[in-house]
Amino acid sequence: MIICKLADETQRIVKESTKDGQKSGFIPTMGALHDGHISLIQKSIQAGNFTSCSIFVNPTQFNNPADFAKYPSTLSSDIDKLEEAGCDLLFLPSQNEIYPPDFKPPHYKLGYLESVFEGKYRPGHFQGVCMVVDRLLKIMQPTLLYLGQKDYQQCMVILKMVSDLGIKTEIAICPTLRENSGLAMSSRNMRLTADQKTKAPLISTELLRLKKNIREGNVDSILEESIKTLDKAGFKVDYFSVANAANLQPVTNWDGQSKIVGLAAAFLGEIRLIDNMLLN
Numbered sequence: 001m002i003i004c005k006l007a008d009e010t011q012r013i014v015k016e017s018t019k020d021g022q023k024s025g026f027i028p029t030m031g032a033l034h035d036g037h038i039s040l041i042q043k044s045i046q047a048g049n050f051t052s053c054s055i056f057v058n059p060t061q062f063n064n065p066a067d068f069a070k071y072p073s074t075l076s077s078d079i080d081k082l083e084e085a086g087c088d089l090l091f092l093p094s095q096n097e098i099y100p101p102d103f104k105p106p107h108y109k110l111g112y113l114e115s116v117f118e119g120k121y122r123p124g125h126f127q128g129v130c131m132v133v134d135r136l137l138k139i140m141q142p143t144l145l146y147l148g149q150k151d152y153q154q155c156m157v158i159l160k161m162v163s164d165l166g167i168k169t170e171i172a173i174c175p176t177l178r179e180n181s182g183l184a185m186s187s188r189n190m191r192l193t194a195d196q197k198t199k200a201p202l203i204s205t206e207l208l209r210l211k212k213n214i215r216e217g218n219v220d221s222i223l224e225e226s227i228k229t230l231d232k233a234g235f236k237v238d239y240f241s242v243a244n245a246a247n248l249q250p251v252t253n254w255d256g257q258s259k260i261v262g263l264a265a266a267f268l269g270e271i272r273l274i275d276n277m278l279l280n
Contacts, residue, residue, distance in 0.1 A: 001082055002089045007098075007139045010052075010091045014140060017050045017088065025049030026142035026169075028133060030057045032072040032187035033081050036177040040146040041085045043174055049144060053082055054091040054136055056098060060105070061128030072190045091140070098135050105131055108161055116248055117263055118153050118274070121238045129154055130161045137162075137169055145169050150176040150184050152261060152276040153248060176276075178204065184275045196268050202233050206240065207262045207277040214242070214279055216256030235266040245278060 004010040018024050025044030029037050037053075044051040055078060062068035082090055108130040113119060119126055137145065145162075147155050155173050162169060177185045182204040183197075192200055206226040213222060219242050227240050242251045245259040254260060265274045 001079075001087050003079070003092055004089065005092050005094065005097065007091075007093060010089070010093075011139055011141070013089060014050065014052060014142075018143075023047070023049045023143035024140070025051045025144045025146060026136070026140045027051070027053045027146045028136050029053060029055055030071065030187065031055040031078050032074050032190060033078045034177075034185045034187065034189075036148055036150065036185035038081055038085050039177055040148060040174055041082065041087050043172070044144065044146055045086050047144070050088050051086070052089040052091060052140055052142070053087050054093070054140070056091075056093055056132065056136075058098075058128060058132040059095065060099075060131050061125050063122045063125060070191070072187055074190075091136075098132060106134070108134075109164060110157055110160060113153065113157050113160060113248060116153075116250065117239055117241070117243070118265065121265065126154070126157045129157060133158055134161065134165070137167055142169050144172050146172050146174060148176060149173050150186065150275065152263065156248060182208070184273075186273070188271055188273065191271050192268070196271065199233055199235075200268055200273060202230060202235070203264050203266060203273060203275045204277070206230060207264060207275060210242070210262045211277055211279045214254065214260075216254055218253050220252060230266055235268055238265040238267070238272075240264045240266070242279065 002013060014024055027040045041051060041053060057071050059068055108127060110126055114126045159171055179185060181201040183201040206229060210222060210226060223240055227237050230237050241263050242260050243249060243263055244251055245261040251260055260279045261276055262279050263276045
């Protein structure tokens with residue numbers, strides 16, 4: 001596996017490696033890699049792509065500086081996992097390489113998508129996500145961008161940005177990988193205590209219960225029941241909601257037909273966990 005720290009060199013290697021028509025696949029990460037990340041690498045390799053991964057903890061998407069400071073760093077282990085998976089190239093940029101001194105942050109027109117759920121609780125977060133993904137796509141210029149469905153709203157935001165900017169990269173959204181307990185895989189899980197790790201899967205349990213029991217009509221009572229269950233278990237719930245799967249408009253009364261998704265975010269101690277599940 002080639003490791004590059006400079007954008008120009010990385011771009012040159014990708015172009016050289018795909019000059020005979022091979023497609024390129026790209027997986028952007030913030031490191032602390034787990035099997036969910038590796039599954040995206042594997043999907044790209046299986047598709048026959050020249051496969052690149054980036055590791056860059058992006059400061060512009062953190063609302064809380066303490067959260068940024070505590071984000072887990074496991075670079076040596078990450079490199080081992082990528083090499084074992086067969087990744088072709090790792091882009092490992094510095095902050096100045098992504099945001100040079102003359103960089104002027106653009107504003108992305110995300111509309112309704114940045115005012116609900118994660119957008120509501122983490123104002124400015126999706127502007128930061130778009131900023132780094134836009135920069136990385138300009139550098140990597142991949143044929144395909146692989147994303148995990150665990151960050152459902154983020155996937156929708158990136159789809160909108162790519163469409164609005166006329167970026168030609170195709171986006172492949174891949175299913176959420178879960179631990180045996182049902183807990184959605186996340187780099188933040190590394191920060192959970194042993195006791196918290198036994199409680200954390202309750203979020204996915206409640207999403208599964210929602211999927212099993214949701215019916216046409218008003219959905220408020222079933223959502224309130226899940227919120228109470230999570231509260232009693234020691235979670236501080238930001239939201240546990242149902243939304244239209246295509247546009248994330250909240251759903252209070254379901255028509256029984258439209259595609260819907262359950263979305264959840266809750267703190268367990270100081271760790272904020274998110275999850276989602278397609279309900280039909």
